[in-house]
Amino acid sequence: MELRQLTYFEAVARCGGFTRAAQQLHVAQSAVSAQIRALESELGVTLFSRTTRRVTLTAAGARFLEHARAALSELDSARGEIAELSDVLRGRVAIGATSVLGPFDLSAALAGFHGRYPGVGLTLRSGLIATLLGRLDSGEVDLVLGPIHDDLPARFAAGQLATESVVLVLPPGTRPITGLSGVREKAFVCLAAESGLRAILDDAAKAAGFTPQVLFETSSPASIRELVSAGLGVALLAQSAAERDGPPIQICRLEPAPAHPPIGLIQHREHRLTAAARACRRHLLESAA
Template identity: 65%
Template sequence: MELRQLTYFEAVARYGGFTRAAERLHVAQSAVSAQIKGLERELGTPLFARTTRRVSLTEAGELFLHRVRRALDELDGARGDLADLAAVLGGRVVIGATAVVGSFDLPGALARFHARYPGVALSLRSGLIAGLLADLDSAEIDLVVGPVHHDLPSHFSAHRIVDEEMKLILPPGHRLTRADPVRFADLGTESFVCLSAASGLRAILDDAATRAGFQARVPFEAHSPASVRELVGAGLGVALLARSAAVAPGPAVAVRSLRPAPLHPPIGLIHHRDRRLSAAARACRRHLIAL
């Protein structure tokens, strides 16, 4: 039994005759007829009832057609998988990531992807979430790993990876280190260190302060969570940070819980909803969300 015989058989059944099937297949009608006759001899039963006016499936043909179409669908799927694999092996993926990715081991995940697909040109950019989303919007990067804020634009799609929580960090010896949790209302007289006014972290701080009845004073702006921690460690203020950044190696700071605790957005994998990912980027996305 040959693939060509199955393809010709399915075409005759689909188009209701040898002539139309031959036209669609761009072959001679005699070739189609010969292949079908050979298939029927091999199976030992007629697949079509032929009259001078029409061709119709026999009961055996109906049963056989179901199996043939399933086999051809599987074959088409296999061809697609192999085409995707070929594209992945020679593809390129650019990932943007914020400094805060919670407990997600992004370096380890990328290392495992690189070991599986060594031919993929894999690169990583870091930055704040707003800038990375702008790069995603302009197609400069393929995927973003970072906090998924509630106001994420609708043309982005996000898959949650891990949860994260917010902590307060204080300089060593600060008056509030004796309390745990710290009441947010008790921070009204403090100087805060934070990321830029356009950052998601600043929006969380401002909202939490407003709910506590005061306006947060931010005399010190930093470009990264690590810089926030350095300034707090030097005694220049207090700060809100994601737990993963608060307990990371760095200058000594006191880490405390807050009451009420501001919510930190979950860490997710974000891609552009309206732009089709390349085969390599799709493979990378599947790899990252499967971990």
């Protein structure tokens, strides 16, 4: 049994005749008829009832059609997967990631992806989420990993990777506290005013009945930790950032704890991902799961 015979058989069944099937297949009608006769001979059954006016499937032909279409569908799927794999192996992926990713281990996930697709080039850019979303808009990056804020514009689609918590960090040796109001008179260290962390701080302080005095602005959670460790102020910080190795700090879990947006994988709805970027997206989501 040959693939060509299955293709011709399915075309005759779908078109309702040999002539129309031959026209659609761009082959001679005699070639179609010969292949169908050879297929019937091999199977030992008649697949079509032929009259001068019409061609219809026999009971055996109708049953065989189900299997033929399933086989052709599987073959088309296999061809598509092989073609996509070929595209993946030649591709490049640009990823933007914030420094706060909760418990999600991006380095390990990318190492796993590289092991599966060693020929794919990877570019990793870091920054604040607003900056990275701008790069996603411009097409500089294919995917962004970072916090999914409630005001994420509708042009972006996001899938959750991990959850994150917010803690209060104090200079080392400071007496622990459980309420944010306990540091209302302290100087705060935070990211820039347009950052998500600043919004979290402002909302939490408002709920505690005061306006935080941010005397030190910095560009990364790591530098927040350094400034707090040096005794220049206190700060709210993502728990994952506070628990990393670094300068000593005092970590306090607040009651109630300020909400932190989930960590997600973000893509642009209007930008079609390359085969390599689609493969990377699947791998990152699988790694999170």
